[in-house]
Amino acid sequence: MAYDYEKSIRPGKLPHIWCPGCGHGIIMKGLIRAMDTCELDRTQTAIVSGIGCASRLPGYLDACTLHTAHGRAAAFATGVKMARPDMNVIVVGGDGDGTAIGGNHFIHACRRNIDLTYIVMNNHIYGMTGGQFSPTTPTGAMASTTPYGNPDPTFDISKLAIGAGATFVARTTAYHATQIDKLIAEGIRHKGMAVIEIIDDCPTTYGRRNKFRSVVDMMKRLKDNAVPVAAASKMSPEQLEGKILTGVLFKEERPEYTATYAEVIKKAQGA
Amino acid sequence: MAKKVALLQGNDACAQGAVYAGCKFFGGYPITPSTEVAEVLSGELPKVGGKFIQMEDEIAAIASVIGASLAGSKALTASSGPGISLKQELIGYACIAEVPIVIVNVMRGGPSTGMPTGPGQSDVMQAKWGTHGDHAVIAVAPASCQEIFEETVRAFNLAEKYRMPVQILYDEIVGHMREPVTFPEPGELEVIDRTAPTVGPEDYKPFDPSQGQVPPLAAYGSGYKFHVTGLNKAPDGFPTTKAELVDAEERRQIAKVMDNVADIEKNEEYLTDDAEVIIWAFGSTSRSARYAVNELRKEGIKAGLFRPITLWPFPEKRTAELAQQAKAIVVPELNLGQMIYEVDRVAKGACAVAGVNRVDGEPINPGQIMDRVKEVL
Ligand SMILES: Cc1ncc(C[n+]2csc(CCOP(=O)(O)OP(=O)(O)O)c2C)c(N)n1
Ligand code: SF4
Numbered sequence: 193m194a195y196d197y198e199k200s201i202r203p204g205k206l207p208h209i210w211c212p213g214c215g216h217g218i219i220m221k222g223l224i225r226a227m228d229t230c231e232l233d234r235t236q237t238a239i240v241s242g243i244g245c246a247s248r249l250p251g252y253l254d255a256c257t258l259h260t261a262h263g264r265a266a267a268f269a270t271g272v273k274m275a276r277p278d279m280n281v282i283v284v285g286g287d288g289d290g291t292a293i294g295g296n297h298f299i300h301a302c303r304r305n306i307d308l309t310y311i312v313m314n315n316h317i318y319g320m321t322g323g324q325f326s327p328t329t330p331t332g333a334m335a336s337t338t339p340y341g342n343p344d345p346t347f348d349i350s351k352l353a354i355g356a357g358a359t360f361v362a363r364t365t366a367y368h369a370t371q372i373d374k375l376i377a378e379g380i381r382h383k384g385m386a387v388i389e390i391i392d393d394c395p396t397t398y399g400r401r402n403k404f405r406s407v408v409d410m411m412k413r414l415k416d417n418a419v420p421v422a423a424a425s426k427m428s429p430e431q432l433e434g435k436i437l438t439g440v441l442f443k444e445e446r447p448e449y450t451a452t453y454a455e456v457i458k459k460a461q462g463a
Numbered sequence: 464m465a466k467k468v469a470l471l472q473g474n475d476a477c478a479q480g481a482v483y484a485g486c487k488f489f490g491g492y493p494i495t496p497s498t499e500v501a502e503v504l505s506g507e508l509p510k511v512g513g514k515f516i517q518m519e520d521e522i523a524a525i526a527s528v529i530g531a532s533l534a535g536s537k538a539l540t541a542s543s544g545p546g547i548s549l550k551q552e553l554i555g556y557a558c559i560a561e562v563p564i565v566i567v568n569v570m571r572g573g574p575s576t577g578m579p580t581g582p583g584q585s586d587v588m589q590a591k592w593g594t595h596g597d598h599a600v601i602a603v604a605p606a607s608c609q610e611i612f613e614e615t616v617r618a619f620n621l622a623e624k625y626r627m628p629v630q631i632l633y634d635e636i637v638g639h640m641r642e643p644v645t646f647p648e649p650g651e652l653e654v655i656d657r658t659a660p661t662v663g664p665e666d667y668k669p670f671d672p673s674q675g676q677v678p679p680l681a682a683y684g685s686g687y688k689f690h691v692t693g694l695n696k697a698p699d700g701f702p703t704t705k706a707e708l709v710d711a712e713e714r715r716q717i718a719k720v721m722d723n724v725a726d727i728e729k730n731e732e733y734l735t736d737d738a739e740v741i742i743w744a745f746g747s748t749s750r751s752a753r754y755a756v757n758e759l760r761k762e763g764i765k766a767g768l769f770r771p772i773t774l775w776p777f778p779e780k781r782t783a784e785l786a787q788q789a790k791a792i793v794v795p796e797l798n799l800g801q802m803i804y805e806v807d808r809v810a811k812g813a814c815a816v817a818g819v820n821r822v823d824g825e826p827i828n829p830g831q832i833m834d835r836v837k838e839v840l
Contacts, residue, residue, distance in 0.1 A: 202690075205701070235664070235686050240530070243693075251690055251701060256683040258533065259692035260526065261556050267523035271530025271538070274514045275488055276684045279534070297526075300519040453514060460509035 200224040200234070202254045209248055213399075213407030215366030215392035219313055220249050222372030222390075223284070229377040230280075237280040240269040242294055245320045245394075246286035246313035263294030266301040269308050277450035280380065281307070287314040288326040291347050295327070302356035302385050306449035309379045310358075312349055315392040323397025334401040353387040354442045360386035361442040366393060367414035368438065378440065384448045391436050467646040473638040474499035474541075476608040477567055477631065478507060480615030481539050483647065484654055486565075487513040488538040490527035492520055492546060495579045496635040497569035500541035521546040525553045529562050533691060535682030537619055537656075541567035544586060545575065548593070554628050555594035556693045558716065561670065561680070563622040563657055565615070567631045569638040572797075572824055581824030582635035584746055585798035590630050591775050597713060599720035601727055602630040602775040604745045608642035613652065614772065620655040621727060625719055626677050632774060634797060636747035636826055664688065670712065671698045676719040720776060729772040730781060734760065738767025740836050741785045741792045743806055745771050748795045748827050755832040766836060777805045786810035791839040795819035795827045815839050 201224075210216050227237065234255040241247035243262035250257035256279075260268045265283045273281045290298050290312050301308060317335060318324040325335035327347040335342060353361045360382040362375040372390060379386030393399060393410040404410045414436070421439040424432060471479065478500050481489070489508055491501040505515045514531070518524040521542050528538040542550065547568045557564050568590065572583035586593075590602045601621050605614040615631060622629040660667050660679040664687045671678045678698075681687035694702040695709040703709065720727065734756055735741060744752035749770045759766035769785055769792075771778050782805075786792060791814050794803040803818045810816050817839045821827050 235688055236684055238534070238683050251692070255688055257688075257690045258530070258683075259690070259694070260529075261552055261693055264522060264526040264553065267518060267526035268530035270516070270518070270523070271488065271490060271527030271532075272534045272683060273530075274516055274527065275531040275534035275536040275538075279684045296519050297523050300523070453509075453516075457509040457512060460506070461512075 195225065197221060197224050200227065200254055201252055205252050208252055210245060211396045213393070213395040213410070214245065215315065216246050216249065216313055218366045218369055219311065219372060219390050219392065220252065222369060223282070223311065223376055224253070225373035226376035226380060229373060230380045232280050232380070236278070237282065238269070238272050239282045239284065240265045240272065241283065242285045242289035243320070244286040244289045244318070246284060247289055249284045263289055263292070264297060265289065266294060266297040266308065266310065270301060270306055273306055273308060273450060274453070277454070281309070282380070283308050283310040285312065286319065287312060287316065287328040287349065288318045291327045291349055291352065299352065299356035302353050302358040302387065304449040305357055305359050305384045305446050307383055307385070309376065309386045309388070311376060312387065312389045313392045314349055314389055315394040315398060317394050317398040319394045319397050323401065336397070349389045350387065350441050357385070358387045359384035359444050359446050360440070362440045363389040363391065363436070364438045365391040365414035365418055365436060367411050368418060371438065375440070382443070384446060466648065468643050469646070470641050471608050471644040472499060472641050473608045473611045473633060474569065475503050476612040476644050477541070477615050478503035479644070479646070480612035481565070481619070482507050482511060483612070483652065484616040484619035485537050485656070486539050486619065487511070487536040488528065488531035489515045490518050490524040490531070490538070490540050492518055492524045492542065494543045494546045496571055496638050497541045497543045497567060500567055504539070521549040522553060525550040525564070525566070528564050529553060529557055532562050532564050533683050535685065537563070537623065539565045539567065541569065543569050543571050544573070544577065547586060547589060551594045555596055555598060557628040558594065558598040559596070559693055559695070560691050561626040561716065562628070563626050563680070564628050565618045565622050565631065566628055570632060570634045572822055578824045580635070582747060582797055582826060583822070584634050584748065584796050585801065585822070587632060587774060587798070588801045590632055597717065599627070599717045600630070600775040601625065601627065601720060601773070602632050603772060604632045604774040605772065606637060606746050606749050606770065608637070608640065608644050610772070611637065612644055616652050616654065620653060623655050623657040624677070625723070626657060626680055632746070634747050660687065668698045669700045670696060672711065672715055676715060676722065724776050727773055727776060728778055730778055731770040731772060733768040733770070735767035735769060735785065737765055738788070739765040739790050740840060741767055741769050741789045742832060742836070743769045743782070743792050743794045743802070744796070745774060745802070748797060751827050751829045752795060752832055755829040755836070758829060759833055759836060764836065764840065777809070779809050782806055782809045786813040789814050791815040791817060791836070793817050793819060793832065793835050793839065795832050797821055797827060
């Protein structure tokens with residue numbers, strides 16, 4: 193039987209704005225399956241985003257949804273979670289939104305280890321504004337503002353999250369559809385800041401400029417370069433050059449922020 | 464039982480007023496001369512089950528405040544000049560998304576870092592025009608510690624009633640001076656909470672104009688699923704580019720304030736009945752102005768004080784009437800001339816309008832105001 197996505201989608205809100213071949217839709221379906229797996233009550237679930245193609249996702253889902261300003265999703269989500277620690281708070285957004293303009297909020301949410309599930313849809317480009325380079329555009333790649341090839345070095349978003357203190361960090365790709373919902377579900381169940389980086393594609397503004405002849409070519413890149421962490425441990429740094437490490441990259445238990453703040457309240461009330 | 468009276472700094476009075484108003488969330492970032500608001504609330508809020516968070520910058524602070532408000536908590540942030548500038552984009556977000564929040568701006572001097580420990584009144588136009596796009600503004604300008612307490616409560620009431628950001632503007636002098644503050648008993652001051660929807664979750668539209676100029680706001684987690692965005696939107700909350708819907712929404716958001724000026728406006732007048740010269744002054748400057756009025760009267764000059772407590776919307780009607788009555792309006796302000804533009808616009812040449820201005824970090828003293836009055840008469 194076909195999976196019932198419809199019950200999670202707001203009536204009348206489709207078609208979505210995404211281009212044919214864009215990976216964002218695959219990730220949205222993964223998120224729906226993950227929320228179903230975790231049996232999330234949508235009236236008790238906030239889905240927060242910034243601005244960008246990726247950030248349009250919450251509008252389609254039937255839940256408490258908050259489409260904020262460019263880069264600020266993690267900070268809005270922090271306010272929601274602090275006010276209502278019992279709610280599930282999920283953040284979605286692009287690489288530009290989360291790690292350029294929103295980089296500061298991203299690392300500080302990781303540092304606090306506040307219980308957010310943060311899904312980064314990393315397509316290596318600013319899709320919505322027409323293909324300017326982002327902090328994850330590969331050095332040398334073509335973007336609308338790098339006519340001579342991108343001079344900038346890149347962020348590894350998962351490493352950034354681990355370094356900043358996130359306590360659950362996982363990565364997969366838009367090609368690995370079934371892994372998407374498993375990792376998101378694990379992130380939702382994790383008490384603390386969970387970052388799920390999903391390597392994505394933007395055929396319209398990235399593929400075109402970077403010699404991917406078709407969406408299939410872009411998907412093949414994701415398929416061929418993904419290496420599960422277990423396999424990677426047996427490979428040399430040279431063999432891992434240019435590969436995408438997938439699976440749970442990091443997990444630890446550390447006090448969660450709103451739980452710690454509940455202790456502050458107890459102290460203040462003299463309990 | 465005698466009421467509680469405490470010697471409070473202005474910033475402390477603001478924090479206490481917030482707690483009285485039912486504030487349950489503060490998101491901030493330290494900056495002189497506003498920091499004490501955060502310091503006091505970091506201690507007070509958890510006592511009442513509220514939350515305090517020091518965010519990574521001022522943008523994050525106001526973002527967290529908007530998020531907390533949508534999740535049902537009355538929420539506050541406080542800052543000063545440069546920090547307020549950083550918040551501007553999201554003040555606009557709170558306007559268009561119609562989220563009740565309160566923003567304190569303890570004004571200091573200068574563009575940029577300027578004189579962080581000196582007083583200023585140079586953010587009054589920033590309060591009006593600082594964020595982009597068309598939007599209505601409510602800003603209050605208390606002049607004493609007691610009034611800071613009471614106006615903080617009123618700012619929360621206005622934010623909740625009109626579902627929008629409300630700014631509290633006072634300068635470093637009032638923020639840092641200490642005065643006895645009488646704590647009102649619970650129930651003594653009106654405390655307004657936002658209107659919750661009366662329709663069920665299936666029928667709820669967060670921006671439905673048929674529910675009134677200020678449509679009810681549900682809280683996340685209360686059983687209602689709805690969408691909030693900074694895009695122009697239809698009554699159901701989802702983005703639209705339909706010309707008539709966009710136009711109607713923007714106009715409603717301004718009308719909800721401008722049609723209710725009588726409810727929002729608040730002024731104080733002192734000896735204006737027979738005044739030939741009006742001193743139009745707000746905040747700390749109004750304290751020197753009151754002294755000047757008394758001294759001028761002793762010298763036989765019929766002076767009066769008009770003190771706006773609600774600075775925005777601008778008190779158009781009363782200012783225009785006073786311009787008809789008086790020979791001159793003198794506008795002392797700790798900037799190089801900001802509110803005077805509005806006074807001049809409304810006076811329409813009916814009387815002389817003259818400023819007294821200072822930006823050297825010192826307060827305007829009564830003597831300066833008196834000299835200017837004598838010059839223009
Ligand atoms: C303050 C601000 N600056 C810039 C923009 C313009 N802008 C909108 S989306 C975007 C980039 C989005 O890229 P990303 O987050 O990677 O998401 P994608 O569109 O690729 O999914 C930019 C720069 C904006 N909306 N607001
Ligand atoms: S521009 Fe790129 S990121 Fe945006 S919808 Fe199209 S393919 Fe997706």
